[in-house]
Amino acid sequence: MTDKGNDEAVPRVTEQMREVIAEEVGKAIENSLSGFIDKIQTTVLSVVDERIKKLEDSASSAKEKLVERKGCSYKEFMACKPPLYNGEVDPIVCQRWLSDIEGVFERTHCDANDFVAYGTGQLRGQAKDWWDNKKKEIGSEEAKAMTWDEFKVPFLKHHSPKAVINRIKEEFIQLRQKGESIDKITGTFLDKLRFCDELVTTEEQKVYYYYNMLSAEYREFMTPSKYETLTEIINAAREREIELKKQIERGERRTQVVNPSPTKKARVSDSSKKQEGKNSTPSCKVCGKGHKGECRFKDKPCPICGKTGHTAVLCPGKVSVCYKCYQPGHKKSECPELSGKKEDKGAHTEAPKAKARSFQLTAVEAKTEPDVVSGKESGTSSGHAGGDIRGKGVL
Known part of the structure:
Protein backbone atom coordinates (compact mmCIF):
# COMPACT_ATOMS: atom_id res chain seq x y z
CA MET A 1 0.00 0.00 0.00
CA THR A 2 2.77 2.36 0.89
CA ASP A 3 4.61 1.92 -2.41
CA LYS A 4 1.49 2.53 -4.39
CA GLY A 5 0.75 5.79 -2.53
CA ASN A 6 4.25 7.02 -3.10
CA ASP A 7 3.94 6.32 -6.78
CA GLU A 8 0.77 8.49 -6.99
CA ALA A 9 2.39 11.39 -5.03
CA VAL A 10 5.40 11.64 -7.40
CA PRO A 11 3.32 12.51 -10.52
CA ARG A 12 1.44 15.17 -8.57
CA VAL A 13 4.69 16.86 -7.50
CA THR A 14 5.98 16.73 -11.06
CA GLU A 15 2.88 18.41 -12.48
CA GLN A 16 3.06 21.18 -9.88
CA MET A 17 6.71 21.77 -10.67
CA ARG A 18 5.95 21.93 -14.38
CA GLU A 19 3.31 24.56 -13.74
CA VAL A 20 5.67 26.58 -11.58
CA ILE A 21 8.46 26.26 -14.13
CA ALA A 22 6.13 27.25 -16.99
CA GLU A 23 4.94 30.28 -15.05
CA GLU A 24 8.47 31.38 -14.25
CA VAL A 25 9.61 30.84 -17.81
CA GLY A 26 6.62 32.89 -19.07
CA LYS A 27 7.49 35.73 -16.70
CA ALA A 28 11.13 35.59 -17.80
CA ILE A 29 10.14 35.61 -21.49
CA GLU A 30 7.69 38.47 -20.90
CA ASN A 31 10.33 40.56 -19.14
CA SER A 32 12.95 39.88 -21.79
CA LEU A 33 10.45 40.49 -24.64
CA SER A 34 9.51 43.99 -23.40
CA GLY A 35 13.17 44.94 -23.23
CA PHE A 36 13.75 43.43 -26.66
CA ILE A 37 10.87 45.46 -28.12
CA ASP A 38 12.23 48.64 -26.58
CA LYS A 39 15.63 47.87 -28.03
CA ILE A 40 14.16 47.24 -31.50
CA GLN A 41 12.13 50.47 -31.32
CA THR A 42 15.20 52.47 -30.31
CA THR A 43 17.21 50.95 -33.14
CA VAL A 44 14.50 51.65 -35.72
CA LEU A 45 14.08 55.28 -34.59
CA SER A 46 17.81 55.90 -34.77
CA VAL A 47 17.94 54.48 -38.29
CA VAL A 48 14.98 56.65 -39.35
CA ASP A 49 16.53 59.79 -37.86
CA GLU A 50 19.77 59.07 -39.65
CA ARG A 51 17.99 58.63 -42.98
CA ILE A 52 16.01 61.88 -42.50
CA LYS A 53 19.19 63.76 -41.71
CA LYS A 54 20.83 62.45 -44.86
CA LEU A 55 17.80 63.52 -46.95
CA GLU A 56 17.87 66.99 -45.40
CA ASP A 57 21.56 67.32 -46.12
CA SER A 58 21.12 66.27 -49.73
CA ALA A 59 18.16 68.69 -50.15
CA SER A 60 20.13 71.59 -48.69
CA SER A 61 23.13 70.85 -50.91
CA ALA A 62 20.83 70.71 -53.96
CA LYS A 63 19.30 74.04 -52.92
CA GLU A 64 22.75 75.58 -52.52
CA LYS A 65 23.69 74.35 -55.99
CA LEU A 66 20.49 75.86 -57.37
CA VAL A 67 21.22 79.19 -55.70
CA GLU A 68 24.77 79.12 -57.02
CA ARG A 69 23.39 78.56 -60.56
CA LYS A 70 22.21 82.12 -61.15
CA GLY A 71 20.97 83.54 -64.41
CA CYS A 72 19.86 81.83 -67.56
CA SER A 73 21.29 81.09 -70.95
CA TYR A 74 20.54 83.26 -73.98
CA LYS A 75 18.55 80.36 -75.43
CA GLU A 76 16.32 80.25 -72.33
CA PHE A 77 15.94 84.02 -72.53
CA MET A 78 14.89 83.92 -76.18
CA ALA A 79 12.42 81.11 -75.45
CA CYS A 80 10.27 83.67 -73.59
CA LYS A 81 10.01 85.73 -76.83
CA PRO A 82 11.28 89.11 -75.55
CA PRO A 83 9.88 92.14 -77.45
CA LEU A 84 11.78 94.03 -80.15
CA TYR A 85 12.36 97.79 -80.26
CA ASN A 86 12.85 99.70 -83.53
CA GLY A 87 13.88 103.07 -82.11
CA GLU A 88 10.61 105.04 -82.08
CA VAL A 89 11.07 108.43 -80.38
CA ASP A 90 7.86 107.91 -78.43
CA PRO A 91 7.85 107.85 -74.60
CA ILE A 92 4.81 105.53 -74.52
CA VAL A 93 6.34 102.92 -76.85
CA CYS A 94 9.78 103.29 -75.30
CA GLN A 95 8.76 102.80 -71.68
CA ARG A 96 6.38 99.98 -72.59
CA TRP A 97 9.30 98.13 -74.18
CA LEU A 98 11.42 98.65 -71.06
CA SER A 99 8.63 97.29 -68.88
CA ASP A 100 8.14 94.22 -71.10
CA ILE A 101 11.85 93.37 -71.37
CA GLU A 102 12.31 93.72 -67.59
CA GLY A 103 9.39 91.31 -67.13
CA VAL A 104 11.30 88.73 -69.22
CA PHE A 105 14.40 89.29 -67.06
CA GLU A 106 12.32 88.50 -63.97
CA ARG A 107 10.60 85.40 -65.38
CA THR A 108 13.82 83.82 -66.61
CA HIS A 109 15.78 84.67 -63.41
CA CYS A 110 18.31 86.36 -65.65
CA ASP A 111 21.58 87.43 -64.06
CA ALA A 112 21.86 91.20 -63.67
CA ASN A 113 25.22 91.12 -65.42
CA ASP A 114 23.48 89.86 -68.59
CA PHE A 115 20.70 92.46 -68.68
CA VAL A 116 22.46 94.85 -71.04
CA ALA A 117 23.82 92.12 -73.33
CA TYR A 118 20.47 90.32 -73.62
CA GLY A 119 18.35 93.49 -73.73
CA THR A 120 20.36 95.29 -76.41
CA GLY A 121 20.14 92.14 -78.52
CA GLN A 122 16.47 93.03 -79.06
CA LEU A 123 17.22 96.46 -80.59
CA ARG A 124 16.50 96.86 -84.29
CA GLY A 125 16.70 99.60 -86.92
CA GLN A 126 17.41 103.07 -85.57
CA ALA A 127 17.63 101.74 -82.01
CA LYS A 128 20.47 99.41 -82.99
CA ASP A 129 22.23 102.25 -84.84
CA TRP A 130 21.98 104.40 -81.72
CA TRP A 131 23.45 101.64 -79.52
CA ASP A 132 26.31 100.98 -81.96
CA ASN A 133 27.24 104.67 -81.90
CA LYS A 134 26.94 104.74 -78.11
CA LYS A 135 29.36 101.80 -77.78
CA LYS A 136 31.89 103.58 -80.00
CA GLU A 137 31.49 106.69 -77.87
CA ILE A 138 32.06 105.05 -74.47
CA GLY A 139 34.22 102.11 -75.58
CA SER A 140 33.50 98.38 -75.76
CA GLU A 141 34.86 97.66 -72.28
CA GLU A 142 32.67 100.33 -70.68
CA ALA A 143 29.66 98.99 -72.59
CA LYS A 144 30.28 95.47 -71.26
CA ALA A 145 30.62 96.73 -67.67
CA MET A 146 27.50 98.94 -67.92
CA THR A 147 24.58 98.08 -65.62
CA TRP A 148 20.96 98.14 -66.74
CA ASP A 149 20.20 101.31 -64.76
CA GLU A 150 23.19 103.03 -66.35
CA PHE A 151 21.97 101.91 -69.79
CA LYS A 152 18.48 103.31 -69.26
CA VAL A 153 19.69 106.87 -68.59
CA PRO A 154 21.00 107.64 -72.12
CA PHE A 155 18.40 105.32 -73.66
CA LEU A 156 15.48 107.30 -72.19
CA LYS A 157 17.19 110.63 -72.87
CA HIS A 158 17.33 109.80 -76.59
CA HIS A 159 14.06 107.90 -77.12
CA SER A 160 11.91 109.63 -74.50
CA PRO A 161 12.93 113.33 -74.55
CA LYS A 162 11.48 115.80 -72.09
CA ALA A 163 9.95 117.97 -74.82
CA VAL A 164 7.85 115.04 -76.08
CA ILE A 165 6.79 114.17 -72.53
CA ASN A 166 5.63 117.77 -72.00
CA ARG A 167 3.58 117.52 -75.17
CA ILE A 168 1.96 114.33 -73.86
CA LYS A 169 1.06 116.16 -70.64
CA GLU A 170 -0.64 118.91 -72.64
CA GLU A 171 -2.50 116.31 -74.71
CA PHE A 172 -3.64 114.62 -71.49
CA ILE A 173 -5.09 117.86 -70.13
CA GLN A 174 -6.84 118.64 -73.43
CA LEU A 175 -7.93 115.05 -74.18
CA ARG A 176 -11.61 114.81 -75.17
CA GLN A 177 -13.70 111.94 -76.50
CA LYS A 178 -14.85 112.57 -80.08
CA GLY A 179 -16.80 109.48 -81.05
CA GLU A 180 -14.17 106.90 -80.04
CA SER A 181 -15.22 103.79 -78.17
CA ILE A 182 -14.74 103.67 -74.39
CA ASP A 183 -12.01 101.04 -74.63
CA LYS A 184 -10.05 103.05 -77.19
CA ILE A 185 -10.27 106.40 -75.41
CA THR A 186 -9.54 104.70 -72.06
CA GLY A 187 -6.37 103.15 -73.51
CA THR A 188 -5.24 106.56 -74.73
CA PHE A 189 -6.07 108.08 -71.33
CA LEU A 190 -4.07 105.46 -69.41
CA ASP A 191 -1.08 105.73 -71.76
CA LYS A 192 -0.82 109.48 -71.20
CA LEU A 193 -1.63 109.21 -67.49
CA ARG A 194 1.68 107.40 -66.88
CA PHE A 195 3.54 110.66 -67.55
CA CYS A 196 1.37 112.89 -65.34
CA ASP A 197 2.30 111.65 -61.85
CA GLU A 198 3.02 115.16 -60.54
CA LEU A 199 -0.23 116.48 -62.06
CA VAL A 200 -2.60 113.66 -61.02
CA THR A 201 -1.67 112.51 -57.52
CA THR A 202 -4.91 111.07 -56.10
CA GLU A 203 -7.59 108.65 -57.25
CA GLU A 204 -10.16 111.44 -57.00
CA GLN A 205 -8.23 113.53 -59.52
CA LYS A 206 -8.02 110.56 -61.89
CA VAL A 207 -11.80 110.21 -61.73
CA TYR A 208 -12.28 113.92 -62.38
CA TYR A 209 -9.97 114.02 -65.43
CA TYR A 210 -11.56 110.88 -66.86
CA TYR A 211 -15.07 112.29 -66.39
CA ASN A 212 -14.09 115.61 -67.93
CA MET A 213 -12.65 113.76 -70.95
CA LEU A 214 -15.91 111.95 -71.79
CA SER A 215 -18.39 113.37 -74.28
CA ALA A 216 -21.65 114.99 -73.14
CA GLU A 217 -23.76 111.90 -73.90
CA TYR A 218 -21.82 110.09 -71.16
CA ARG A 219 -21.33 112.91 -68.66
CA GLU A 220 -25.00 113.87 -68.49
CA PHE A 221 -25.82 110.50 -66.91
CA MET A 222 -22.78 110.25 -64.62
CA THR A 223 -21.74 112.01 -61.41
CA PRO A 224 -18.00 111.80 -60.65
CA SER A 225 -18.51 112.13 -56.89
CA LYS A 226 -20.23 108.71 -56.88
CA TYR A 227 -17.07 106.89 -57.93
CA GLU A 228 -14.17 106.28 -55.58
CA THR A 229 -11.74 104.69 -58.06
CA LEU A 230 -10.88 105.07 -61.73
CA THR A 231 -11.99 101.48 -62.40
CA GLU A 232 -15.51 102.24 -61.16
CA ILE A 233 -16.07 105.19 -63.49
CA ILE A 234 -14.58 103.25 -66.45
CA ASN A 235 -17.05 100.40 -65.85
CA ALA A 236 -19.89 102.92 -65.57
CA ALA A 237 -18.87 104.44 -68.92
CA ARG A 238 -18.88 100.97 -70.51
CA GLU A 239 -22.40 100.34 -69.22
CA ARG A 240 -23.49 103.69 -70.65
CA GLU A 241 -21.90 102.78 -74.00
CA ILE A 242 -23.95 99.56 -74.15
CA GLU A 243 -27.13 101.54 -73.50
CA LEU A 244 -26.25 104.04 -76.24
CA LYS A 245 -25.74 101.21 -78.74
CA LYS A 246 -29.18 99.83 -77.86
CA GLN A 247 -30.71 103.26 -78.45
CA ILE A 248 -29.04 103.44 -81.87
CA GLU A 249 -30.37 99.98 -82.76
CA ARG A 250 -33.88 101.03 -81.75
CA GLY A 251 -33.57 104.18 -83.86
CA GLU A 252 -33.77 106.51 -80.87
CA ARG A 253 -30.31 108.01 -81.47
CA ARG A 254 -28.07 108.66 -84.47
CA THR A 255 -24.58 107.26 -84.80
CA GLN A 256 -21.91 109.86 -84.06
CA VAL A 257 -19.44 110.39 -86.91
CA VAL A 258 -15.78 110.23 -85.88
CA ASN A 259 -13.49 112.85 -87.49
CA PRO A 260 -15.75 114.03 -90.33
CA SER A 261 -14.27 115.34 -93.56
CA PRO A 262 -13.32 119.07 -93.73
CA THR A 263 -16.09 119.79 -96.27
CA LYS A 264 -18.72 118.14 -94.12
CA LYS A 265 -17.38 119.87 -91.02
CA ALA A 266 -17.64 123.25 -92.78
CA ARG A 267 -21.22 122.53 -93.79
CA VAL A 268 -22.17 121.55 -90.28
CA SER A 269 -20.57 124.68 -88.85
CA ASP A 270 -22.33 126.91 -91.41
CA SER A 271 -25.69 125.32 -90.68
CA SER A 272 -25.14 125.61 -86.94
CA LYS A 273 -24.24 129.29 -87.31
CA LYS A 274 -27.40 129.93 -89.33
CA GLN A 275 -29.49 128.10 -86.76
CA GLU A 276 -27.88 130.09 -83.96
CA GLY A 277 -28.71 133.31 -85.85
CA LYS A 278 -32.34 132.31 -86.19
CA ASN A 279 -32.85 130.93 -82.70
CA SER A 280 -30.56 133.10 -80.58
CA THR A 281 -31.15 132.50 -76.87
CA PRO A 282 -29.31 134.00 -73.90
CA SER A 283 -26.58 131.96 -72.26
CA CYS A 284 -27.61 129.87 -69.25
CA LYS A 285 -26.08 130.94 -65.93
CA VAL A 286 -25.71 127.31 -64.85
CA CYS A 287 -24.04 125.62 -67.85
CA GLY A 288 -23.07 128.66 -69.94
CA LYS A 289 -24.87 127.43 -73.07
CA GLY A 290 -27.88 128.85 -74.87
CA HIS A 291 -31.00 126.70 -74.51
CA LYS A 292 -34.69 126.96 -73.81
CA GLY A 293 -36.43 125.83 -70.66
CA GLU A 294 -34.93 124.82 -67.35
CA CYS A 295 -31.30 123.66 -67.34
CA ARG A 296 -30.86 119.95 -66.63
CA PHE A 297 -27.65 120.65 -64.70
CA LYS A 298 -29.49 122.87 -62.21
CA ASP A 299 -29.77 120.26 -59.43
CA LYS A 300 -26.63 118.27 -60.27
CA PRO A 301 -23.66 118.85 -57.94
CA CYS A 302 -20.47 120.28 -59.39
CA PRO A 303 -17.72 117.61 -59.66
CA ILE A 304 -15.13 120.07 -58.31
CA CYS A 305 -16.76 121.72 -55.30
CA GLY A 306 -19.89 119.53 -54.90
CA LYS A 307 -22.30 122.51 -54.90
CA THR A 308 -25.29 122.96 -57.22
CA GLY A 309 -26.10 125.88 -59.49
CA HIS A 310 -23.14 125.61 -61.87
CA THR A 311 -21.09 123.10 -63.85
CA ALA A 312 -17.38 122.28 -63.67
CA VAL A 313 -16.64 124.72 -66.51
CA LEU A 314 -18.10 127.71 -64.60
CA CYS A 315 -17.00 126.56 -61.12
CA PRO A 316 -15.48 129.44 -59.12
CA GLY A 317 -13.27 126.99 -57.27
CA LYS A 318 -11.82 125.48 -60.44
CA VAL A 319 -8.04 125.32 -60.29
CA SER A 320 -6.37 126.19 -63.56
CA VAL A 321 -3.22 124.28 -64.53
CA CYS A 322 -0.30 125.89 -66.34
CA TYR A 323 0.69 124.14 -69.60
CA LYS A 324 4.29 125.42 -69.21
CA CYS A 325 5.32 124.32 -65.69
CA TYR A 326 2.25 122.09 -64.95
CA GLN A 327 1.65 123.76 -61.61
CA PRO A 328 -1.89 124.66 -60.47
CA GLY A 329 -2.99 128.20 -59.70
CA HIS A 330 -2.20 130.05 -62.92
CA LYS A 331 -2.46 129.78 -66.71
CA LYS A 332 0.34 129.48 -69.26
CA SER A 333 0.05 133.18 -70.17
CA GLU A 334 0.55 134.06 -66.47
CA CYS A 335 3.44 131.63 -65.88
CA PRO A 336 6.33 133.26 -63.96
CA GLU A 337 8.83 131.38 -66.13
CA LEU A 338 7.48 132.98 -69.32
CA SER A 339 7.14 136.44 -67.75
CA GLY A 340 10.74 136.29 -66.54
CA LYS A 341 11.97 135.36 -70.01
CA LYS A 342 9.94 138.17 -71.61
CA GLU A 343 11.40 140.75 -69.22
CA ASP A 344 14.95 139.58 -69.94
CA LYS A 345 14.33 139.61 -73.68
CA GLY A 346 12.79 143.10 -73.56
CA ALA A 347 15.69 144.44 -71.53
CA HIS A 348 18.22 143.20 -74.10
CA THR A 349 16.34 144.15 -77.28
CA GLU A 350 14.91 147.54 -76.33
CA ALA A 351 16.96 150.43 -77.86
CA PRO A 352 16.65 154.18 -77.18
CA LYS A 353 14.51 156.02 -79.71
CA ALA A 354 16.03 158.94 -81.60
Missing part, protein backbone atom coordinates in the same frame (compact mmCIF):
# COMPACT_ATOMS: atom_id res chain seq x y z
CA LYS A 355 14.46 162.32 -81.04
CA ALA A 356 12.94 164.05 -84.09
CA ARG A 357 14.45 167.36 -85.25
CA SER A 358 12.92 169.86 -87.68
CA PHE A 359 14.42 172.63 -89.75
CA GLN A 360 12.69 175.88 -90.66
CA LEU A 361 13.52 177.71 -93.91
CA THR A 362 12.71 181.17 -95.16
CA ALA A 363 11.16 181.81 -98.57
CA VAL A 364 14.53 182.85 -100.00
CA GLU A 365 16.29 179.72 -98.70
CA ALA A 366 13.47 177.57 -99.98
CA LYS A 367 13.93 178.85 -103.53
CA THR A 368 17.64 178.05 -103.50
CA GLU A 369 17.27 174.56 -101.90
CA PRO A 370 16.80 171.77 -104.48
CA ASP A 371 15.04 169.36 -102.02
CA VAL A 372 12.13 171.71 -101.23
CA VAL A 373 8.91 171.06 -103.16
CA SER A 374 6.62 174.01 -103.77
CA GLY A 375 2.95 174.00 -104.67
CA LYS A 376 3.59 175.54 -108.06
CA GLU A 377 6.11 172.85 -109.00
CA SER A 378 3.81 170.03 -107.92
CA GLY A 379 0.80 171.35 -109.78
CA THR A 380 -1.11 172.90 -106.88
CA SER A 381 -2.77 176.31 -106.97
CA SER A 382 -0.98 177.92 -104.06
CA GLY A 383 -0.62 181.69 -104.24
CA HIS A 384 2.86 182.34 -102.88
CA ALA A 385 6.03 180.39 -102.24
CA GLY A 386 6.09 181.06 -98.53
CA GLY A 387 2.91 179.06 -97.94
CA ASP A 388 4.16 176.12 -100.01
CA ILE A 389 7.41 175.61 -98.19
CA ARG A 390 7.80 172.16 -96.53
CA GLY A 391 10.49 171.01 -94.26
CA LYS A 392 13.68 169.76 -95.79
CA GLY A 393 13.58 166.61 -93.74
CA VAL A 394 13.45 165.05 -90.27
CA LEU A 395 16.55 163.55 -88.73
